[in-house]
Amino acid sequence: MTETTFREALTDTLHQEMARDENVIVMGEDVVGGTGNPHVEPDFVGGVFGVTAGLYTKFGVERCIDMPISEAGIVGTAAGAALAGKRPVAEIMFCDFMGLCLDQLMNQAAKFRYMFGGKATCPMVLRTTYGAGMNAASQHSQSLHPIVTMIPGLKVAIPSTPADAKGLLTTAIRDDDPVIFFEHKTLYTISGDVPDGDHTVPFGKARIVAEGEDCTLVATGRMVSFCENAAQALSEDGISCDIIDPRTTSPLDEDAILDSVEKTGRLVVVDETPPRCSFAGDIAALAASEVFSSLKAPIKQVTAPHSPVPFAKELEAAYVPSPAKIKDIVEQTVNYK
Amino acid sequence: MQLAREELQQAYRQMKTIREFEERLHKEIATGVIPGFTHLYAGQESVAVGVCENLTNDDYITSTHRGHGHCIAKGCDVIGMMKEIYGRADGLCKGKGGSMHVADMDVGMLGANGIVGGGPPLATGAALAAKLNKKGGVAVSFGGDGSCNQGPVFEAMNIAAILKLPSVYVYENNRYSEHTHSSYVIASESIASRVEGFGIHTVKADGFDFFEVHEVMKELITKAREGNGPCAVEFETTRFYGHFEGDPQNYRAPTELEDDRENNDCLKIFRSKVSEAGLLADEDLDNIDNEVLTLIDDAVEQAQNSPAPTPDDVTTDVYVSY
Numbered sequence: 310m311t312e313t314t315f316r317e318a319l320t321d322t323l324h325q326e327m328a329r330d331e332n333v334i335v336m337g338e339d340v341v342g343g344t345g346n347p348h349v350e351p352d353f354v355g356g357v358f359g360v361t362a363g364l365y366t367k368f369g370v371e372r373c374i375d376m377p378i379s380e381a382g383i384v385g386t387a388a389g390a391a392l393a394g395k396r397p398v399a400e401i402m403f404c405d406f407m408g409l410c411l412d413q414l415m416n417q418a419a420k421f422r423y424m425f426g427g428k429a430t431c432p433m434v435l436r437t438t439y440g441a442g443m444n445a446a447s448q449h450s451q452s453l454h455p456i457v458t459m460i461p462g463l464k465v466a467i468p469s470t471p472a473d474a475k476g477l478l479t480t481a482i483r484d485d486d487p488v489i490f491f492e493h494k495t496l497y498t499i500s501g502d503v504p505d506g507d508h509t510v511p512f513g514k515a516r517i518v519a520e521g522e523d524c525t526l527v528a529t530g531r532m533v534s535f536c537e538n539a540a541q542a543l544s545e546d547g548i549s550c551d552i553i554d555p556r557t558t559s560p561l562d563e564d565a566i567l568d569s570v571e572k573t574g575r576l577v578v579v580d581e582t583p584p585r586c587s588f589a590g591d592i593a594a595l596a597a598s599e600v601f602s603s604l605k606a607p608i609k610q611v612t613a614p615h616s617p618v619p620f621a622k623e624l625e626a627a628y629v630p631s632p633a634k635i636k637d638i639v640e641q642t643v644n645y646k
Numbered sequence: 647m648q649l650a651r652e653e654l655q656q657a658y659r660q661m662k663t664i665r666e667f668e669e670r671l672h673k674e675i676a677t678g679v680i681p682g683f684t685h686l687y688a689g690q691e692s693v694a695v696g697v698c699e700n701l702t703n704d705d706y707i708t709s710t711h712r713g714h715g716h717c718i719a720k721g722c723d724v725i726g727m728m729k730e731i732y733g734r735a736d737g738l739c740k741g742k743g744g745s746m747h748v749a750d751m752d753v754g755m756l757g758a759n760g761i762v763g764g765g766p767p768l769a770t771g772a773a774l775a776a777k778l779n780k781k782g783g784v785a786v787s788f789g790g791d792g793s794c795n796q797g798p799v800f801e802a803m804n805i806a807a808i809l810k811l812p813s814v815y816v817y818e819n820n821r822y823s824e825h826t827h828s829s830y831v832i833a834s835e836s837i838a839s840r841v842e843g844f845g846i847h848t849v850k851a852d853g854f855d856f857f858e859v860h861e862v863m864k865e866l867i868t869k870a871r872e873g874n875g876p877c878a879v880e881f882e883t884t885r886f887y888g889h890f891e892g893d894p895q896n897y898r899a900p901t902e903l904e905d906d907r908e909n910n911d912c913l914k915i916f917r918s919k920v921s922e923a924g925l926l927a928d929e930d931l932d933n934i935d936n937e938v939l940t941l942i943d944d945a946v947e948q949a950q951n952s953p954a955p956t957p958d959d960v961t962t963d964v965y966v967s968y
Contacts, residue, residue, distance in 0.1 A: 334778070371778055377808065382801030385767020386774055389785070392756050393706060393775035412798070416761050417768060424747035425757060426739030427963035461964050485966035513968075560968050 311505055316497040318471040319360045319436075322478045323398065325507075327368050330396060333482060336374040337383060337400030337436075341365040344375040351375075357402055358438060358497055380409035384435060388418040391433035391487070398482060403445075404437040404453045404491065411456075418487040419462030434481045434488045440531055440581060441618045441629050442495040450618035450625075452582045454529070455591075457489045458558040464488045464512055465559045469533035471501040473556060476510030484512070493531040513560035517569075521549030524639050525569040527592050528579040529555060536579055538632035539639060548643050558588055563595060570596045574605035575642045579630055584612040606645035609638050649860070654926055655934060657699055657856060661691040661913055662938045663724060664715040668887070670942050671714075671731065675891045679950070681733055684745045687715030689886035692912035693818050694719035696859025697786060700867045706754045706772035706785040708765030711746050712885070713758025716788050721753040728945035734952035741955045742963065763796025765789060766815060770802040773813035773876070784812040784870045792823030794837045803844045803876065810875040814866050815841065817880045818853060824889045825897045838880040846878050853881025854910045857919065884910055 313321070327333045340361040342354020351370075355362030364373040376383045380401055387399035401407060407414065414435070421429040441450040458465045464486050468474040474492070481488040518533055519540055526536040533554045540550040551569040555562055570576045576596050578589040589610040596608055611630045619625055649657070668688035674680055687694065690712075698707065698719035709716040717727055722738060730737030731745045738748055749757035756772060759765045769787035776783030793799055794817055806813045817837045821828055834840040838850040847869065851862045859881060866877040884906045888895045895903070920926040 334774075374774075374809070377801070377804060379801035379805060381798035382767055382770070382805045385764075385798060385802060386771040386805055389708070389756070389768035389771020389773075390775045391771070392751070392768065393772040393785075395771075395775045395778065397771075412761055412764065413767060417759075417764055421749075421757065422966065423963050424739060424743040425749040425751070426737070426742050428739070428751050429749065429757075430966055464965070464968075486968075 310502040312500055313471050313503040314497065315471045315474050315499050316358065316360055318474040318503050319478055319492065320362055322475045323361060323364060324367065326479060326482045327364065327372060332394065332396045333398065334372045334374065334390070334395055335361055335364055335398045335400070336376050336387060337361070338376055338378055338402055340400055341373055341375040356400065358494065360436070361400065380406045381413055384410040384413040385417065387433045387435070388413055388431055388487070391418070391431045392421060392429055396432050396482060398434045398436060401435060401437040403449045404439040405448045405451050407437065407453055407456070414457065414463065414489070415460050419460050422486070423462060430485045431487050432485045434490055436490045436492065438494040439491045440493040440495060441625055442531065444620055444622060444625055446620040447617040452580070454491050454558055455582055455586065455588045458588060462487065463559060464557060465491070466512065466557045467491045467529040468556070469496070469530050469554050471499065472503045472508070473510055473516065475503050476508045477556060479507070480509045480512055483509070491530065495531055510556065512557045513562050514556065515562035515565035516554040516556055517565065518552035518554050519550060521551050521573070523548045523550060523573055523643050524575040524577060525551045525553060525566070525573045526577050526579060526635070526639070527553045527555065527566055529558065532579045532581055532630065535630065535632045536635060539635035542632070542636050543639055548639065550639065566592060567596065567600050570600050571603045574603050576604070576608045577611060577635070577639050577642055578608070579611045579635055581613050581629055583615045584610060585615060587612060606642045609642050611635050611638050651925065653699070654920055655930065657695055657860070658916060658926070658931060659934050659938065660695045660699070660719055661856065661916065662934055663941065664691045664694065664718045665913055666938050666942045667714060667718060667724065670946060672887060672891065674946065680731060682744050684731070684891045685712040685889065686885070686887040686891060687712050689906065689912070690818055690820060690853065690883045691715055692856040692859050692916070693816070693853045693881050693883055694788070696856050697816055697863045699860060700863045701754070701784070701786065703753050704781065704783050706756055706769065706776065706783070708756045708769040708772070708785070708787045709758040710765060710788055710790060710793065711758065711760055711762065712790065713746070713748060717748045717750070717755055717758065720755040722748060722750045722755055724941060725945045725948055728949040729952050732949040732952065733954070734949060735955040735959065736952050740959065740963070763789065763793040763799045766793070766799045766802040769813055770806045770811060773806060773811035774809065776812055782871050784814065784867055786814045786816055786867070788816050788818065790823070791817065791819040791821070791828040791832065791837060793817070794840065795823070795831055800844070803841065803846060803878070806876040807845045810873065812870040812873070813876045814870050815846070815876065815878040817878065818883050819880055820883050820885045822889065822897070825893070836880060838878070841878040846876050848878040848880070850880045853883035854912050854915055856912060856916050
């Protein structure tokens with residue numbers, strides 16, 4: 310184990326996997342940085358969030374490829390290269406930009422294997438950032454994992470810790486299906502123990518973050534630590550919570566969630582997307598239909614409101630589910646008569 | 647005409663196979679036995695075959711919604727294709743793709759494509775893979791005049807140009823984007839003149855003449871193979887049927903189809919050229935015609951008698967593992 314930031318865990322993983330398999334290539338906007346300017350050496354950027362730092366210097370221009378600002382072109386190129394046997398790790402700087410490349414994800418990469426009768430594989434990873442918390446406003450702050458989670462053929466991973474960042478990205482790169490990998494931009498600087506050497510985390514296997522008796526909390530990404538904060542405060546009032554981090558929204562570890570709800574009899578789902586057709590709604594429906602008789606209180610969802618992500622600090626703070634709000638909703642659920 | 651006798655026979659056989667495949671489908675679709683949307687390639691055979699006769703199974707192509715011709719020209723199994731279009735369990739794609747998604751990775755056919763402009767970015771990616779593999783492979787994308795107005799196609803060509811990828815972008819200008827004339831929807835003088843703006847070597851050529859297509863493509867594909875970056879070509883061509891089967895084609899000039907069948911039929915042009923030059927005898931060509939007709943009869947019969955997929959097949963092949 311080595312204490313590492315979330316960002317370093319991702320960077321180390323990319324280095325490790327590129328060294329392990331020459332078919333792994335990285336492509337995206339500014340993944341090198343400085344390319345084409347005769348006055349600077351390339352590789353002084355390594356991605357706008359620094360995740361791809363050093364890859365160009367280590368693996369060269371053929372395997373770490375700066376791309377123009379052409380999201381559809383980037384994802385299409387990655388999908389085509391994957392069909393032809395490569396393992397591209399493409400970067401879309403903000404998941405908000407998936408609007409520009411959704412066809413290549415939704416109609417191409419996701420469907421090759423099915424449409425072609427099981428004869429094609431498309432082992433690509435699309436890394437992208439998501440989430441509010443940096444006052445980046447409506448077009449750079451969304452959490453769009455529900456959109457891709459609902460598309461059969463895609464897998465969706467959302468790490469919440471540095472260890473999972475490494476374990477899930479390793480699995481994603483080695484996986485033979487297309488994977489969308491969401492990195493919450495406020496998590497890059499958090500630190501945690503990360504296993505040394507080879508570390509994989511299987512898809513569809515939830516992390517039991519905390520164990521308790523009174524209520525089940527389900528959350529991904531940044532919301533996991535918010536749930537931990539809320540649970541800490543609740544424990545002072547004698548309320549204990551199971552916290553389940555599904556890690557991947559597709560495939561989904563339904564058993565871990567349902568087992569926990571059967572034990573606690575209460576469910577609060579936390580997600581920073583708006584509520585309609587959402588991940589939170591999906592988990593709530595799952596529990597309602599499968600373990601209804603175990604429930605002691607109505608299922609609650611703590612989500613963003615049905616609005617775009619706002620800019621001003623005060624507005625963004627009001628938009629994102631807070632530990633205080635989670636605590637309040639859990640208390641209401643536990644006290645439901 | 648620097649082609650050997652066997653190469654000429656092969657080219658004619660491929661073109662004739664596409665033609666009869668499509669003519670037969672036209673008849674079968676009219677009886678209502680074939681589900682879904684079908685877009686026929688008849689009339690454009692010289693392009694698909696003139697391109698693909700320059701490729702091997704290690705090269706890649708991407709195709710379009712009008713993809714049967716590209717599939718046959720690239721070497722997809724004709725009987726497997728017919729079964730697929732009939733939606734059969736033993737079709738090339740197990741009945742899960744149908745007419746718009748025929749593919750065969752084994753021969754480098756990366757799929758017909760239901761999205762106009764969906765293929766060129768994929769061909770760019772396949773060309774990137776080919777470049778990294780350093781074995782001289784190339785990727786060719788087929789697209790129609792309609793696809794040249796899709797943004798991702800621009801992105802794909804620009805990426806190929808800056809990365810000097812071994813790709814060739816083939817535009818088959820059959821005059822119509824669905825039901826709208828290309829002169830209305832393409833602002834530039836031609837597709838070729840627009841593509842040149844991407845810094846890509848581009849030519850415009852007669853797509854009705856197999857020999858011109860073959861020669862032009864030989865040069866462009868060789869350039870791409872040798873590491874000189876991407877190329878593009880606009881072929882003038884025509885389709886003998888509508889945008890889709892059932893299209894009444896009332897947007898075409900009154901005698902356009904008749905004129906095309908009479909004067910722009912690439913198979914007739916091929917036959918007259920090889921006959922005049924004494925390269926193939928009428929008997930040789932007639933024999934090929936008969937072989938092809940037998941093959942298509944066999945394909946339809948097998949397709950009609952093949953098993954349908956079962957409901958259990960709905961959820962297989964979504965993922966490699968899940």
